[in-house]
Amino acid sequence: MSFVEVAIKVPLHRTFDYRIPEQLDALSVMPKVGARVWVPFGNQRKVAVVLALKTNTDVPVNKLKAVLEVIDDEAVLSERHIELLRFTARYYCYPLGETIHIALPGALRQGLCPDKSSISMVALTEKGAKLPSLKAKSQLSLLKQLADSGKSSLTELKALGFSKKTIDSLLNKELISQTIEHDNQWQQQLPTVGTKPTLNKEQAVACTTINQAVGFNSFLLEGVTGSGKTEVYLQCLEEVLKRGEQALVLVPEIGLTPQTVNRFRRRFPDTPIMLWHSALSDNERLQTWRFCEKASCAIVIGTRSSIFLPFLKLGMLIVDEEHDGSFKQQDTLRYHARDLAAYRAFQHKIPLILGSATPALETLHKAIHNKYQLLSLTQRAQTSTDNKFQLIDMKGQPDQAGIAHASLATMRQHLKRGKQVMVFLNRRGFSPTLICHECGWLSECTRCSTSATFHKAIGQMICHHCGEQERVPHQCPDCGSTQIFPNGKGTEQIEEFLTTEFPDTPISRIDRDSTRRKGSLEKALDDINQGGARILVGTQMLAKGHHFADVSLVLILDVDGGLYSCDFRATEHLAQLVTQVAGRAGRSGEPGHVLLQTHFPEHPLLQDLVNNGYQDFARFALQERDDAQLPPITNMAIVRAEGHNIKQVVDFLTDLVPVQGLTGIQLLGPIPAPLERIAGKYRFQLHIQALERPLLHQYLAQMVDYLSTSKLAQKVRWSLDVDPIDMI
Numbered sequence: 001m002s003f004v005e006v007a008i009k010v011p012l013h014r015t016f017d018y019r020i021p022e023q024l025d026a027l028s029v030m031p032k033v034g035a036r037v038w039v040p041f042g043n044q045r046k047v048a049v050v051l052a053l054k055t056n057t058d059v060p061v062n063k064l065k066a067v068l069e070v071i072d073d074e075a076v077l078s079e080r081h082i083e084l085l086r087f088t089a090r091y092y093c094y095p096l097g098e099t100i101h102i103a104l105p106g107a108l109r110q111g112l113c114p115d116k117s118s119i120s121m122v123a124l125t126e127k128g129a130k131l132p133s134l135k136a137k138s139q140l141s142l143l144k145q146l147a148d149s150g151k152s153s154l155t156e157l158k159a160l161g162f163s164k165k166t167i168d169s170l171l172n173k174e175l176i177s178q179t180i181e182h183d184n185q186w187q188q189q190l191p192t193v194g195t196k197p198t199l200n201k202e203q204a205v206a207c208t209t210i211n212q213a214v215g216f217n218s219f220l221l222e223g224v225t226g227s228g229k230t231e232v233y234l235q236c237l238e239e240v241l242k243r244g245e246q247a248l249v250l251v252p253e254i255g256l257t258p259q260t261v262n263r264f265r266r267r268f269p270d271t272p273i274m275l276w277h278s279a280l281s282d283n284e285r286l287q288t289w290r291f292c293e294k295a296s297c298a299i300v301i302g303t304r305s306s307i308f309l310p311f312l313k314l315g316m317l318i319v320d321e322e323h324d325g326s327f328k329q330q331d332t333l334r335y336h337a338r339d340l341a342a343y344r345a346f347q348h349k350i351p352l353i354l355g356s357a358t359p360a361l362e363t364l365h366k367a368i369h370n371k372y373q374l375l376s377l378t379q380r381a382q383t384s385t386d387n388k389f390q391l392i393d394m395k396g397q398p399d400q401a402g403i404a405h406a407s408l409a410t411m412r413q414h415l416k417r418g419k420q421v422m423v424f425l426n427r428r429g430f431s432p433t434l435i436c437h438e439c440g441w442l443s444e445c446t447r448c449s450t451s452a453t454f455h456k457a458i459g460q461m462i463c464h465h466c467g468e469q470e471r472v473p474h475q476c477p478d479c480g481s482t483q484i485f486p487n488g489k490g491t492e493q494i495e496e497f498l499t500t501e502f503p504d505t506p507i508s509r510i511d512r513d514s515t516r517r518k519g520s521l522e523k524a525l526d527d528i529n530q531g532g533a534r535i536l537v538g539t540q541m542l543a544k545g546h547h548f549a550d551v552s553l554v555l556i557l558d559v560d561g562g563l564y565s566c567d568f569r570a571t572e573h574l575a576q577l578v579t580q581v582a583g584r585a586g587r588s589g590e591p592g593h594v595l596l597q598t599h600f601p602e603h604p605l606l607q608d609l610v611n612n613g614y615q616d617f618a619r620f621a622l623q624e625r626d627d628a629q630l631p632p633i634t635n636m637a638i639v640r641a642e643g644h645n646i647k648q649v650v651d652f653l654t655d656l657v658p659v660q661g662l663t664g665i666q667l668l669g670p671i672p673a674p675l676e677r678i679a680g681k682y683r684f685q686l687h688i689q690a691l692e693r694p695l696l697h698q699y700l701a702q703m704v705d706y707l708s709t710s711k712l713a714q715k716v717r718w719s720l721d722v723d724p725i726d727m728i
């Protein structure tokens with residue numbers, strides 16, 4: 001008799017054995033390892049993935065059920081891919097069946113097997129390339145997009161907000177044409193390479209070092225903002241493509257702008273490049289998955305979860321802006337795509353490039369200890385001058401809407417010279433709270449231990465943690481006074497103030513509220529690049545990766561929150577954000593000017609950052625982490641628990657503390673989470689730290705075992721976060 005060991009999507013840390021039905025066994029038609037099968041589970045039918053074929057099992061014969069049906073002739077997961085998912089499950093202490101489920105595209109999870117082996121691409125015709133004047137604005141902007149990208153897939157155009165109607169009208173007018181791509185010809189030909197700049201010395205050293213590397217090698221490309229990191233990626237990719245190998249470029253959620261993608265497309269016009277992000281439909285996901293596994297696409301530019309794509313011939317992995325928090329999944333399987341990228345590069349024996357102007361301390365620590373090879377780009381590619389930083393002491397400064405008069409005067413100078421000015425505030429809405437002038441009441445979310453943000457334009461109070469919305473009160477709920485006012489500033493208020501202060505200057509606001517509609521972010525960015533908007537107001541959406549040639553002044557309104565926070569990573573995140581935002585200034589031509597408003601100009605962090613830059617700050621911060629024995633010097637995991645009953649939450653965590661007290665493990669807790677209540681639930685944490693990683697994992701493995709039998713665990717919602725990136 002033959003058996004299979006399978007993984008099933010259930011919240012259990014184990015696999016299951018099934019019998020191969022006699023008729024298949026007799027014909028010796030065994031499912032392949034990595035293929036999907038239907039199996040009975042309880043009184044349900046579930047999709048399972050075969051992990052191994054066996055000739056014996058420990059399960060008693062009377063308990064053993066038979067596989068119902070074999071879904072795939074060929075494996076959907078290669079053995080190497082299964083190994084990656086096993087590693088992921090083990091490392092993040094998450095059930096293997098659920099890990100596999102998360103990695104697979106929707107259609108494969110459901111047991112379907114549609115064929116998705118072709119893709120529709122759209123390009124300009126000769127007639128369209130002349131960019132004829134058209135009345136319909138959307139048609140014209142579609143032509144421009146294609147002129148910029150060379151070609152785009154239907155999927156991408158839809159993601160950019162172009163409707164089917166717009167596309168169809170242009171097809172009818174024969175201004176654009178549609179082709180179906182489904183070959184892997186690209187592997188046999190040398191790639192066509194668009195025009196490219198000559199690398200400067202540092203870039204050339206970086207490229208040569210990476211290209212000469214044999215086998216698994218990790219590189220940290222630490223390059224100041226605008227130093228031409230992307231150019232290094234592109235020229236390294238050229239070599240990968242010449243070898244007929246594939247590459248994955250991981251970008252932060254906000255990094256998939258048409259500008260970035262078009263740059264890759266223009267450089268490699270004949271090379272199949274696909275995108276992967278959260279807005280793809282199930283069908284589109286499956287399509288990219290299939291293209292990857294057949295090596296029909298050469299490059300994928302994708303967000304976090306593209307790390308699970310099944311590349312047939314992976315030749316290089318790149319993580320751009322590797323410090324970005326969006327690479328870490330913050331629920332269910334809490335993986336970090338950058339760290340899994342390191343495992344994958346090791347598996348495939350290929351180079352991994354981690355690029356950033358502001359490397360995470362984790363990454364820098366590895367580079368300093370020679371686990372990663374450090375490559376530095378210290379010069380900006382298009383200017384020879386550095387940005388000029390200036391701290392504006394807000395103590396005793398006259399201000400309007402939180403903008404110092406000195407800052408307003410500088411803004412005026414830059415606008416007068418025809419430059420663009422960026423005003424950065426990492427808080428959306430009109431004001432973070434309302435306050436009662438008579439009794440001091442502050443607007444709070446009724447379900448969370450946090451304030452409710454005033455959104456003036458839509459007349460709502462919104463909790464940014466649980467999403468609860470309420471009408472704006474006209475009277476103080478406590479004392480009945482009508483004297484209630486906005487307290488503190490958000491981007492909406494800054495925009496309103498600047499509109500009255502600079503009535504003739506076009507202003508563009510970019511934050512989650514202003515870019516909710518599909519394609520609206522792209523339109524706003526386009527407008528900025530065409531020079532339409534002169535003042536840009538925004539949150540961190542503006543900070544990352546954009547190349548605005550005309551911005552010469554960046555004004556950062558409020559950095560003080562990050563200086564005194566209970567999260568030990570707050571200063572690191574603040575320094576990264578400030579450096580990234582500042583890096584939007586002075587990217588071509590004259591040096592940029594950066595103003596930082598603060599009440600603590602003498603704070604050592606700000607002084608270090610402004611005078612010596614992120615590189616210096618980061619090395620100093622690592623020393624501090626060493627002194628305090630915090631990550632990345634030590635290894636950490638957090639157990640979070642929440643529930644309506646505070647005692648059950650605390651009891652659950654207290655119960656975990658004595659688990660097999662291993663020496664070398666430090667436990668802290670249960671302690672209340674920084675946000676003690678969200679959506680009505682109490683939240684507590686247990687911090688686990690160890691100097692040695694294997695010891696931490698040994699402890700966690702025991703704890704997971706214990707949790708599977710713990711009655712208390714069933715009464716609360718809990719999660720385990722290995723290598724957490726924040727404490728919330």
Ligand SMILES: Nc1ncnc2c1ncn2[C@@H]1O[C@H](COP(=O)(O)OP(=O)(O)OP(=O)(O)O)[C@@H](O)[C@H]1O
Pocket residue numbers: 197198199200203223224225226227228229230231232357381382544545546547583
């Ligand atoms: N060697 C070079 N010669 C001339 N221009 C270059 C060179 N390398 C890059 N550039 C140009 O300089 C600008 C910045 O380069 P790039 O976008 O690659 O930098 P980056 O380090 O990725 O930027 P950031 O991380 O700040 O977004 C781009 O317009 C790019 O085309």
Ligand SMILES: [Zn+2]
Pocket residue numbers: 445446447448463464465466467468678679
């Ligand atoms: Zn809330």
